[in-house]
Amino acid sequence: MTKLLQEAFNMVSYKFSQQEQDRLAHLIIENISKLRDFLEDESEERHFENIVVNTIKSPNIQNILGSVAEKYKNRKIINATAQ
């Protein structure tokens, strides 16, 4: 068992009641075959999210977002003045 998994199980053992720990154990045992798919799916989602954030933080996209915010702000001022 990896150190991190051990840490996770330790956390479960002191944060959850014995009944809840048993429920979790049953859940893992009954769904062990689905667990790998779930982990792969989760990992793909996190990976996709990281790529999105890195793309948004790139200088090119930041420049365009800055212009979008400026256009929004100017329009808001014009609308407020017109009312």
Place this chain on the structure above:
Amino acid sequence: MKKILITQYFRKVLKKFKNHFNEQDIVSNIKEFMRIGFRKGEAKLTTELFDNITVEIVKLRIHVHNSVGRYLIGIIDKSEYLPIFIDLKTGHYGKNMSFNSDKKITSMLESAIENTLFDYLEHTKENQRLVEYIIEEQ
């Protein structure tokens, strides 16, 4: 007053998914998000600040009949909701995307974000590049 803005570019992208989702599905899904907030698998990915104006990038899920997708929207100043990118989770596109290299995904995302934001920036009364759906506050 809140608005959902569908750009010409996003409409073009949606045509590729016409067997799965249409514009009304996206509008209804965003309205539901406005009403109930995040559901399972949905998250705010980042908040960018430009001179007191926030632009949040949010990942949402859409489920219509047997089709499941994930899509990104930009939320400008908590009032304008702008769909940017959509990816079919169960179709060929989604499956292929998981195996695509990071570089290819980045380039697809960059192009989608640029095209959507250019439509937003170039939209005027005379040169309409987006459709507005006004959402009344409940």
